[in-house]
Amino acid sequence: MKYKIVNINDTGDRSVLIIYTGGTFGMVQDTSGALAPFNFGKVVDRVPELRQLDIKLTVISFPKPIDSSNIGIQDWKDMAYIIEENYTQYDAFVILHGTDTMAYSASMLSYMLQGLNKPVIFTGAQMPIGSIRSDARENLITALEIASSHQNGVPTVSEVCVYFNFLLLRGSRSQKLRSSTFAAFESENYPLLAEAGIEIEFNYPALKSFDPSGKLKVINDLNPNVTILKIFPGITEHTVKSILSNPEIQGVVLESYGSGNTMKFDWFIQYLSEAINEGKIILNVSQCIGGEVEQGRYETSKKLNDIGVLSGGDITTEAAITKMMFLLGTENDKGKLKHGLTHTLAGEMDLVQD
Numbered sequence: 001m002k003y004k005i006v007n008i009n010d011t012g013d014r015s016v017l018i019i020y021t022g023g024t025f026g027m028v029q030d031t032s033g034a035l036a037p038f039n040f041g042k043v044v045d046r047v048p049e050l051r052q053l054d055i056k057l058t059v060i061s062f063p064k065p066i067d068s069s070n071i072g073i074q075d076w077k078d079m080a081y082i083i084e085e086n087y088t089q090y091d092a093f094v095i096l097h098g099t100d101t102m103a104y105s106a107s108m109l110s111y112m113l114q115g116l117n118k119p120v121i122f123t124g125a126q127m128p129i130g131s132i133r134s135d136a137r138e139n140l141i142t143a144l145e146i147a148s149s150h151q152n153g154v155p156t157v158s159e160v161c162v163y164f165n166f167l168l169l170r171g172s173r174s175q176k177l178r179s180s181t182f183a184a185f186e187s188e189n190y191p192l193l194a195e196a197g198i199e200i201e202f203n204y205p206a207l208k209s210f211d212p213s214g215k216l217k218v219i220n221d222l223n224p225n226v227t228i229l230k231i232f233p234g235i236t237e238h239t240v241k242s243i244l245s246n247p248e249i250q251g252v253v254l255e256s257y258g259s260g261n262t263m264k265f266d267w268f269i270q271y272l273s274e275a276i277n278e279g280k281i282i283l284n285v286s287q288c289i290g291g292e293v294e295q296g297r298y299e300t301s302k303k304l305n306d307i308g309v310l311s312g313g314d315i316t317t318e319a320a321i322t323k324m325m326f327l328l329g330t331e332n333d334k335g336k337l338k339h340g341l342t343h344t345l346a347g348e349m350d351l352v353q354d
């Protein structure tokens with residue numbers, strides 16, 4: 001793929017590569033009045049402050065910036081490839097990305113970038129940079145400040161994060177919860193990594209610690225044959241069957257109620273059980289944004305344990321579905337696959353005691 005590269009600023013003792021993928025951040029209205037992404041050259045004109053920051057800045061842009069609703073596996077591979085190719089030349093990476101699927105991309109990149117020891121900060125905006133009240137400028141400038149923050153030669157942040165509306169969140173814990181306020185993202189099950197006010201207050205105990213021996217290894221074998229089964233009262237046998245008996249599907253994220261409860265109808269348990277016996281992996285995550293799955297706490301989830309449904313603990317759906325694609329792509333051993341799904345890989349779920 002041919003990427004466009006623009007140097008924005010050459011001075012400063014830290015260097016950041018901005019990867020521009022698209023999103024509302026850089027959108028303008030097209031002739032029909034709908035918002036569509038435009039190229040980054042115009043974005044820089046809108047944020048002249050970028051040239052005044054004491055950070056060496058380069059932008060690499062997707063050849064055709066996209067609305068993040070169009071993100072797919074190849075785009076994740078492209079982002080990981082750009083980071084891998086430029087890893088030694090830059091101190092940090094900021095990915096400008098649409099908000100709609102940012103939590104999925106941040107989760108996936110946190111799995112793909114094994115041994116990461118530098119900041120990879122996703123950000124974007126709810127309003128295009130061209131609008132007077134846009135949140136784009138603040139989000140980008142503070143993301144760059146966080147990305148370039150370091151102490152004693154060591155980056156303050158050495159993981160994949162989302163920075164949005166004054167909050168720095170662990171990428172694999174983030175979720176887009178609101179579409180019509182600036183406070184779009186939260187990580188209900190994990191503390192904030194930092195909060196930006198007059199100062200940027202880092203929450204050091206919550207940040208992944210820097211590993212001096214960490215070496216980046218990009219893993220990009222991803223398996224797309226996964227799906228999400230979200231249950232609801234009144235869901236029909238036919239719907240459940242059509243999802244669980246699909247021969248292409250190898251992994252299912254089961255979105256259950258509350259602390260991991262589902263209906264205990266015989267037909268439902270039967271379809272789940274058949275799918276597991278056919279070799280499919282089923283991971284139970286909650287529809288609630290906070291709290292965790294505790295299979296066996298209620299009678300309605302005890303059966304799930306018995307038939308071999310795996311508990312996703314406090315993982316988000318975004319982190320669960322991307323983790324399935326990642327682990328089904330990289331792990332052939334069933335035991336290791338199940339272990340991987342129920343244990344933390346990139347800080348996406350609480351530690352589980354064996």
Ligand code: ASP
Pocket residue numbers: 022023024025066067068069097098099100101124125126
């Ligand atoms: N549809 C846009 C996108 O995800 C929304 C946004 O960027 O806020 O690319």
